[in-house]
Amino acid sequence: MALESLMESIAADIADATKTLFETMILMDLKYDDAILVDDTQIRTDVIGMVSFTGRYHGVIALFCSKKFALKIASTMLMTELTEFTNEVKDAIGEVSNMIAGNVKTKLAAQHGDMHLSIPMVIAGEGLSVTAVNNHSAVADTTLSCFSKDPWLMTPFISNNEMFNIGLLLRESTK
Amino acid sequence: MPKVLIIDDSAVMRKMIQRIIQQSGFLIDEFVEAGDGKEGLEKAASSNIDLILCDWNMPNMTGIDFVKALRGSGLKSNIPVVMITTESSETRIEEAKNSGANGYLTKPFTPDQLKTKLGNYLLVK
Structure with a gap:
């Protein structure tokens, strides 16, 4: 399957x-x-929840949202009204990213063999951007890399009048 | 009354599971928490645990390695273990059963699905 088609198929799995x-x-x-394909220069966000995966294909599934929406998600999961952006909120975004990536992994593994997911990583700030310089991979740990020239395949979601996105970076692994 | 050990690297998920169990009206004496399989083994050994709920993918020691270690230890090897995980393939479910897990619930789950699953191990008030 061509990489573009596979990415579209994974984006549909992410939405499901x-x-x-x-x-x-x-x-x-x-x-x-x-x-839609989004160049990294177009990404501005407060919170990023990322899970990387390796196997026949490797890449990143990342949730991009505002702090306000992250607070809403964490408040709902904990059944209590959170007003401060604490580690619990980051934990909730990490778990949400993990559950989405985990379910996508099961479908992907059924077609393309066993895959490994990283532990989720959450980054929070204001107006964050994502890039890697000079077309080199920016390696955050042994499994996570961002490819500067590769656009994200971004699925836009709306919930409670708040927009958030889930992006996908994908490459075929070299044998 | 039973003590329930919840092993998950997400503190939010541990709290969420506790809230659902409490709201479902199960008779519980105490919740014990662990952030990975290694800590789970220590807590299982040092407390009188009646039921273990365990995630699969965790740092230090995974949930499946925890189950294998618990069942292989001889001590506490009869405590029921329910895996609660995003790993939903038939291969993983089979691996968990063969390793000694008693039940399996995939994330995401509804409160009713958790209640039904735990109804096999806990009594309602």
């Missing part, structure tokens, strides 16, 4: 997994649109 997650555990309404 996110919808199921919001219907079962987060209990917030959710709508989404078609995935």
Whole structure:
């Protein structure tokens, strides 16, 4: 399967997994649109929840959202109103990213062999951007890398009048 | 009344599971928490645990390695273990069963699905 087709297929799996997650555990309404390719210069966000994966294909699945939306998600999961951006909020975003990536992994592994997921990583700030310089991979740990020239395949979601995105970077692994 | 050990590297998930169990009306004496399989083994050995709920993917020691170590230890080897994980393939479910897990629930789950699963091990007030 061509990489572009596979990415579109994974984006559809991401949308399904996110919808199921919001219907079962987060209990917030959710709508989404078609995935589009987004250059890294277009990404501005407060919170990033990332899970990288390795196997026949490797890449990153990342949730991009505002602090306000991260607080809403964490408050719903903990069934309590959170107003401060604490480590619990980061933990909640990490777990949400992990559940989405985990469900996508199961579908991907059924077609392309066993895969390994990293432990989720959450980064929070204001107006964060994502890039890697000079077309070299920026290695954050042994499994996570961002490819500066590769656009993200980004699925836009809307819930409770808040927009958030889930992006995908994918490459075929060298044998 | 039973003591329940919840092993998950996400503190939010541990709290969420506790809240659902409490709201479901199960008779619980105490919740004990662990952030990975290694800490889970220590807590299982030092407390009188009646039921273990365990994630799969965790740092230091995974949930499946925890189950294998617990069942292989001889001590506490009869405590029921329910895996609660994003690993949802048939291969993983089979591996968990063969390693000694008694039940399996995939994330994400609804409160009702958790309640039904735990109804096999806990009594309602």
